[in-house]
Amino acid sequence: xxxxxxxxxxxxxxxxxxxxxxxxxxxxxxxxxxxxxxxxxxxxxxxxxxxxxxxxxxxxxxxxxxxxxxxxxxxxxxxxxxxxxxxxxxxxxxxxxxxxxxxxxxxxxxxxxxxxxxxxxxxxxxxxxxxxxxxxxxxxxxxxxxxxxxxxxxxxxxxxxxxxxxxxxxxxxxxxxxxxxxxxxxxxxxxxxxxxxxxxxxxxxxxxxxxxxxxxxxxxxxxxxxxxxxxxxxxxxxxxxxxxxxxxxxxxxxxxxxxxxxxxxxxxxxxxxxxxxxxxxxxxxxxxxxxxxxxx
Amino acid sequence: xxxxxxxxxxxxxxxxxxxxxxxxxxxxxxxxxxxxxxxxxxxxxxxxxxxxxxxxxxxxxxxxxxxxxxxxxxxxxxxxxxxxxxxxxxxxxxxxxxxxxxxxxxxxxxxxxxxxxxxxxxxxxxxxxxxxxxxxxxxxxxxxxxxxxxxxxxxxxxxxxxxxxxxxxxxxxxxxxxxxxxxxxxxxxxxxxxxxxxxxxxxxxxxxxxxxxxxxxxxxxxxxxxxxxxxxxxxxxxxxxxxxxxxxxxxxxxxxxxxxxxxxxxxxxxxxxxxxxxxxxxxxxxxxxxxxxxxxxxxxxxxxxxxxxxxxxxxxxxxxxxxxxxxxxxxxxxxxxxxxxxxxxxxxxxx
Amino acid sequence: xxxxxxxxxxxxxxxxxxxxxxxxxxxxxxxxxxxxxxxxxxxxxxxxxxxxxxxxxxxxxxxxxxxxxxxxxxxxxxxxxxxxxxxxxxxxxxxxxxxxxxxxxxxxxxxxxxxxxxxxxxxxxxxxxxxxxxxxxxxxxxxxxxxxxxxxxxxxxxxxxxxxxxxxxxxxxxxxxxxxxxxxxxxxxxxxxxxxxxxxxxxxxxxxxxxxxxxxxxxxxxxxxxxxxxxxxxxxx
Numbered sequence: 001x002x003x004x005x006x007x008x009x010x011x012x013x014x015x016x017x018x019x020x021x022x023x024x025x026x027x028x029x030x031x032x033x034x035x036x037x038x039x040x041x042x043x044x045x046x047x048x049x050x051x052x053x054x055x056x057x058x059x060x061x062x063x064x065x066x067x068x069x070x071x072x073x074x075x076x077x078x079x080x081x082x083x084x085x086x087x088x089x090x091x092x093x094x095x096x097x098x099x100x101x102x103x104x105x106x107x108x109x110x111x112x113x114x115x116x117x118x119x120x121x122x123x124x125x126x127x128x129x130x131x132x133x134x135x136x137x138x139x140x141x142x143x144x145x146x147x148x149x150x151x152x153x154x155x156x157x158x159x160x161x162x163x164x165x166x167x168x169x170x171x172x173x174x175x176x177x178x179x180x181x182x183x184x185x186x187x188x189x190x191x192x193x194x195x196x197x198x199x200x201x202x203x204x205x206x207x208x209x210x211x212x213x214x215x216x217x218x219x220x221x222x223x224x225x226x227x228x229x230x231x232x233x234x235x236x237x238x239x240x241x242x243x244x245x246x247x248x249x250x251x252x253x254x255x256x257x258x259x260x261x262x263x264x265x266x267x268x269x270x271x272x273x274x275x276x277x278x279x280x281x282x283x284x285x286x287x288x289x290x291x292x293x294x295x296x
Numbered sequence: 297x298x299x300x301x302x303x304x305x306x307x308x309x310x311x312x313x314x315x316x317x318x319x320x321x322x323x324x325x326x327x328x329x330x331x332x333x334x335x336x337x338x339x340x341x342x343x344x345x346x347x348x349x350x351x352x353x354x355x356x357x358x359x360x361x362x363x364x365x366x367x368x369x370x371x372x373x374x375x376x377x378x379x380x381x382x383x384x385x386x387x388x389x390x391x392x393x394x395x396x397x398x399x400x401x402x403x404x405x406x407x408x409x410x411x412x413x414x415x416x417x418x419x420x421x422x423x424x425x426x427x428x429x430x431x432x433x434x435x436x437x438x439x440x441x442x443x444x445x446x447x448x449x450x451x452x453x454x455x456x457x458x459x460x461x462x463x464x465x466x467x468x469x470x471x472x473x474x475x476x477x478x479x480x481x482x483x484x485x486x487x488x489x490x491x492x493x494x495x496x497x498x499x500x501x502x503x504x505x506x507x508x509x510x511x512x513x514x515x516x517x518x519x520x521x522x523x524x525x526x527x528x529x530x531x532x533x534x535x536x537x538x539x540x541x542x543x544x545x546x547x548x549x550x551x552x553x554x555x556x557x558x559x560x561x562x563x564x565x566x567x568x569x570x571x572x573x574x575x576x577x578x579x580x581x582x583x584x585x586x587x588x589x590x591x592x593x594x595x596x597x598x599x600x601x602x603x604x605x606x607x608x609x610x611x612x613x614x615x616x617x618x619x620x621x622x623x624x625x626x627x628x629x630x631x632x633x634x635x636x637x638x639x640x641x642x643x644x645x646x647x
Numbered sequence: 648x649x650x651x652x653x654x655x656x657x658x659x660x661x662x663x664x665x666x667x668x669x670x671x672x673x674x675x676x677x678x679x680x681x682x683x684x685x686x687x688x689x690x691x692x693x694x695x696x697x698x699x700x701x702x703x704x705x706x707x708x709x710x711x712x713x714x715x716x717x718x719x720x721x722x723x724x725x726x727x728x729x730x731x732x733x734x735x736x737x738x739x740x741x742x743x744x745x746x747x748x749x750x751x752x753x754x755x756x757x758x759x760x761x762x763x764x765x766x767x768x769x770x771x772x773x774x775x776x777x778x779x780x781x782x783x784x785x786x787x788x789x790x791x792x793x794x795x796x797x798x799x800x801x802x803x804x805x806x807x808x809x810x811x812x813x814x815x816x817x818x819x820x821x822x823x824x825x826x827x828x829x830x831x832x833x834x835x836x837x838x839x840x841x842x843x844x845x846x847x848x849x850x851x852x853x854x855x856x857x858x859x860x861x862x863x864x865x866x867x868x869x870x871x872x873x874x875x876x877x878x879x880x881x882x883x884x
Contacts, residue, residue, distance in 0.1 A: 035422040037370075037429070085607045093421045094368055095606045098562050101370070101555055102606070106599025113592040164752065171738045171749050178736035181699070183724030183753040183800055221551070225433050228426050267437055273430040280419045280427060 005136040007258050008251060013142035015250020016149040017211060020204030021227035022234065022242035023156070024197040029236045030173040031193030032079070033089040034096055038103035039201055040224030042078075044217065045107050046071040046202030047209050048115050051122060060123045064206045068199040075198025076191035078103070084190065111217050119216030122209035145207050152203065153243055160239075169193060222269060226253070229272040233279050235289020244287065249275055329476060333469040341468040344584075346540040348576045349475040350533045353482050355560040355572035357529025362558070363566035364490060365522045366502030367416060371428030372557045374435040375405045375527040377549030379534025381439070381446060384544040388454045394539055401535040402528050409527025413520040432554040439546040451545030454538055471540055478536060479573075482529060487569045498522060499567070530557070559602060565614030574613045652677045652804055652836050653698075653710050653728075660697040660704030667693040669860040670706070675804060678834040680827075682847040682868070684881050685857035691840040692733055694857070695806045698838075699723050699730045711803060725753045727803035733812060735793040739782025743773050746781050746792055750799025759799070766795040769825065787818035791825075798829065804836045811843040819843060823850055844881035848872055856881070 021039060028036045036042075046067050053063035082099060089096040126144035130137040160166035171179045172189040180186045208223060209215040230249045234241025249272060256263055256271040263270060279286060333341050358372045382401035386392035392400075412431070416424055440448045459470030489495055497518055500508040509515050538544060556579050564575025582601070586594035609616040653675040661667035667690045675681045685691045697704035699720045708715045710728055720730065738746055747766065751759045767774035770791045776784060781792055790810055797805050810826070811819040827850035830837060841847040848854060848868045856864040856877060864877060871877050 035426060037425075082603055082607075086610075089422075092610065093425070094362065094366075094562065094566060095610045097368055097370070097422065097425050098558070099603050099606045101558070102599045102602030104599070105555070105602070106596050109592065109595030109599060113590070113596055117592075164748070167741070167745055167749060168752060171741060171745075174738045174740040175736070177701070178732070178738055179749075180701075180720040181724070181730045181732055181736055182738075182749045182796065183721045183729075184749070185719070185721045221433070225430050228430065232423075232426070264441075267434075267441055269437060270434050273434045276427055276430050277415060280423055281415050284418065284423070 002136065003258075007254050009136065009138050009142050011251030011254035012247055013139070013145055013211065013250070014254060015230075015247035016145045017204055017208045017223070017246075018226040018230045018249050019149055019243040019246020020152065020207065021201060021223055022230035022246045023152070023239055024201040024204065025227055025231045026234075026236060026239050026242045027193055027197040027200065029231075030239075031169060032083065032190055034083060034100065035236070036197070037097065037100040037224070038107060039197070039227065040220040041104045041107040041111075042071070042075065042198055043201035043205035043208070043223070044220040045074075045111055046198065047122075047205030047215055047220075048111050050202065050206050051120055051209070051215055052115070054123055060125055060206075060210075064125075064203060067206070068202045071198040071202035072195040074195075075201075076195035078198075079191045079194035080187070083194070084187070108217055117217060119214050122206075122213055122215040124213065125206065125210040141211065145211065148203070148207065149243065152200065153239070156200075156239060165192070225269060226250075226272050229275045231286075232276045233286055235286025237290060238286065238288035241286055241288030333465075333472040338466065338468045341472050342540060344580050346468070346472055346475055347537070348573075348580045349472075349479050350537040350540065351557065351560055351576035351579065352573045353479050353536065354530040354533035354557050355564070355576055356482055356486055357526040357533070358557050359561045359564075359566060359568075359572045360486060360490075360498075360529070361522055361526035363561055363568070363571070364495065364502065365498045365519065367519065367523065368421070368425040368558075369428040369526070369554075370425050370551075370558055371412075371430075371432035371435075371554050372527070372530045373549055373551065373554030374432045375409065375530035376534035376537070376553060376557070377435055377439070378405050378408060379531030380538050380544050380549065381534075382531070383535040383538040384452050384454045384542075385445065387538070388452055394457060394535075398532060398535045401531050405531025405534075406524045406528040408531075409524035410520055412527065413523025416523060417516055417519055429551065429554070432551045436546040436550045439549070447545065449546050451543055454542035454544070456542050457539055475536055475540065478532070482532075483569065483573070486529075490569060494518075561612075563602070563605060563612050565612030565616075568612070568614040571612055571614045578613070652679070653708070653838070655698070655709075656707045658694070658697060658704060658706035658708065660702055660706075661693065662702065667860050668697060668704070671857075671860075671862055673855050673862060673865070675836050675838050677803070678830070678836050679853070680830050680837045680839065680851045682839045682841055682844075682851040682854040683857055684841060684844050684847070684854060684871075684877070686842070686880070689857045690860040691857055692808055693860075695730065695732075695808050695838070695840055699728060699806060721753075724800050724802070727801075728806065729797035729800050729802035729804070730806040731790075731793045731797050731808060731810065733808040735786075735789045737781040737789045737792050737796070739780065741781060742778050743781055743784070743792055744777040746796050747773075747799055750796035753800055762799055762801070766798060769829070770795055787814050787822070790814065790822060794822075794826070794829075798833070798835065802835060804838060807837060807839045809840055809842065811841065811846065819846060823847070826850055842881070844871075844877070848882075 021043060025036060025039050028034055028039070049070060050063045050067040053066055054060050058066065082103065086092070086095050086099050124141070126141040128139070128141070130139045131143070160170060168179070168184045169189050169192060171182070171184060172186050176186050179189070205220070212219065226249055227246070230246035231242050232245070233248060234243070234245030252275060253268045253271045257265050257268040332345055336345065354372060354376050358369060361367050361369055379401040382404055383394065383397040386397040386400060387394060415427070419427055439446045443450070446452065457467065457471060459465045459467050463470055465473070497508065497513045500511065500513060501515060501518060505515060560575030560579045561572055562575070563578045564571030564573065582598060583594055586597050605612070609619070611618070655674060656672050658671040659666060659668050671694060673681070673683070683691055683694065693702070696702045698708060698715070700715070700718050700723055701720055704716060706716070710723070711726060715723060715728065738749065741749070747763050748759070751762065767777070772788055773792055773795060776788070781789060784792065794810070810822055814822065823846040826837065829835060830850065839847050839851065848871060851868045853867050854865070854871045855862050856871070864871070864874060866874070872882070
């Protein structure tokens with residue numbers, strides 16, 4: 001039983017990171033209807049920036065914040081320069097898939113070109129100690145990562161529900177043309193959506209690398225698949241769904257890896273794949289998503 | 297109306313002329329294709345031209361699914377890998393002959409394609425891309441998991457194919473001609489398929505499922521069978537890849553292969569017959585042409601080129617060619633042709 | 648032509664290579680209601696889309712003394728031109744109140760709440776449904792919402808694209824009465840595009856008749872009502 005709770009905590013800790021990347025995916029999907037295959041590598045790039053800032057002597061917390069700000073600008077620039085010229089994602093899904101895959105390849109290669117292919121040790125953000133709660137020992141890292149996720153979610157909620165900017169972004173997500181007629185600069189809102197997603201991804205990347213204590217160019221692709229599973233489970237248009245989905249995917253994969261000996265640590269990803277497949281077959285809109293109306 | 301018929305009349309001899317041009321081009325290209333193994337050294341044949349042919353066949357299959365039928369797969373590398381492992385395991389461990397394994401690989405990947413195609417009926421557009429991407433990511437992990445059968449990351453060596461005495465060819469040349477033969481057959485079959493009623497149904501489904509269904513197209517059947525045929529072509533290409541390079545390991549069939557095949561389709565020109573061949577040529581040779589002084593930089597440029605292509609010429613290489621020839625024809629058209637007619641034609645075409 | 652608020656001359660435009668508008672001249676004066684009549688496909692919607700920057704157009708469009716061509720719809724809202732599109736364009740996922748707040752997106756003053764109360768008074772149905780998703784309301788209610796939302800920007804000119812489309816006759820009548828009242832109370836100018844000529848001419852000062860992308864007749868509302876051809880084609884008697 002103790003092992004079960006240990007695994008539950010580890011699952012939630014890993015799931016919090018998946019949830020964070022899934023949030024970024026949802027932000028972009030909601031605003032621009034793009035499933036961003038480059039989200040993982042965007043986070044990779046941001047995390048290397050964080051690492052670089054840390055190496056230059058910034059405290060790790062500040063390094064993350066600065067990297068998030070830079071990522072915001074980068075994400076917004078990518079929307080303007082690369083995504084918008086391709087046109088409507090729902091009309092030409094293949095072109096948008098290829099563009100984000102091109103971005104994935106380019107960003108991954110860019111990181112290797114700038115920082116070299118070798119892995120780096122990434123600083124621990126939280127103390128390595130553990131705390132005993134009801135007989136279960138929980139690491140400060142697990143608590144810290146979950147707390148960061150909770151704060152992130154509250155801030156995003158306030159942004160979208162309580163501010164004029166958030167309302168405008170939601171309006172654009174619902175209907176571009178009508179939003180423009182109301183006086184909303186639609187283009188700037190799309191850039192904001194991508195920028196915000198990149199910043200959220202930067203934070204997730206730092207948590208991920210801190211969790212693993214290493215940073216290298218190969219690990220973020222798997223993170224993307226887990227985040228896909230999380231977003232699919234929660235519903236691609238629901239931020240709350242992304243978080244719940246992320247936590248569930250984290251717990252399910254850790255449990256599957258732990259209890260199903262046949263799977264083991266290496267095949268945990270198979271569990272994530274099955275989550276994606278089963279959800280899309282049984283409930284394509286996910287747990288919290290709105291039912292898609294068929295476009296004719 | 298009368299102006300349109302008049303301007304079309306003198307076009308008849310031009311049609312005949314374009315037929316002659318087509319025949320000449322086919323003969324020249326055919327001759328070049330046959331001459332390639334005589335001219336290039338062995339490492340180019342085995343390392344590049346034979347690889348191009350296998351990629352072209354796989355991309356041909358993927359194009360049928362993604363280009364013509366609109367089902368985006370970022371996972372065809374997995375079917376390619378299943379074909380490759382079928383041949384490798386049967387030849388190396390069970391003493392099968394290569395040709396027999398091709399049949400086995402084709403049947404197996406066709407069935408697998410049907411199985412993946414069934415859930416794909418309920419999953420559309422970007423979601424299908426996501427599922428197939430996850431499938432391709434999981435595939436090498438499964439291969440590694442069953443390493444006692446597959447050889448895992450260590451890989452598996454397969455007995456080489458020798459050119460028969462009577463041919464008087466080197467091994468690499470012989471393999472080239474065998475692969476080329478398969479490719480020509482595959483391209484002709486797909487061309488005939490696409491130009492038939494079946495092909496028109498595939499395109500109708502891609503452009504508007506509901507309308508296609510109203511016209512009496514059996515959506516589920518077409519989509520699932522297309523997935524099967526598409527997977528089969530990728531699988532056979534995988535079998536043939538082992539004929540060329542008798543070695544398999546888990547890393548060869550990772551997500552990058554799937555991405556490469558999809559890139560070949562769109563770079564050549566989605567929903568064109570010959571596009572995959574051009575695309576396969578491009579993905580194999582582009583790294584050669586990129587600056588060698590900074591080897592780390594070339595994948596950056598590759599990704600960048602891909603993005604640029606989708607923005608500038610979303611129709612790929614063949615789409616671009618068509619645009620250019622269309623533009624040239626309009627420029628070269630004699631001034632006597634009636635401008636309002638061509639204007640409405642354009643309007644109709646763009647509608 | 649006569650219009651110190653909006654002055655349009657030689658307006659052409661369309662979709663891709665298809666030219667719909669073939670040189671329009673018209674105008675709207677401050678506080679005036681002007682109606683453009685025309686059959687389906689005459690180019691009424693295209694005219695409004697060209698005015699507010701939704702499609703590429705050529706010619707001259709002067710709004711409040713400066714050129715409006717080549718500007719985006721959101722930029723034009725900022726200088727006082729609001730557009731209630733065909734099909735209403737309410738953001739169906741958002742609530743009534745959120746839609747109204749969006750209407751004031753370009754404003755920075757502190758009277759947004761007061762304006763909202765004012766329009767809730769004019770359209771009490773909206774007040775009842777303020778927390779309901781806009782998409783769950785009837786067509787007539789959504790049309791009211793779209794108009795109230797446009798007015799939230801405090802525009803000088805509102806472009807209305809077939810406000811009667813898809814509404815029951817009684818609802819249409821009520822809608823036009825409200826529009827006339829709003830025009831009298833606030834002095835907001837309106838350019839209304841309509842097939843339903845009777846009601847539109849009742850509230851309008853002047854009108855134009857559009858056929859196949861060209862203006863074929865123009866005059867005061869009374870002149871148009873008296874015109875034989877207009878009566879036959881658009882008034883039905």
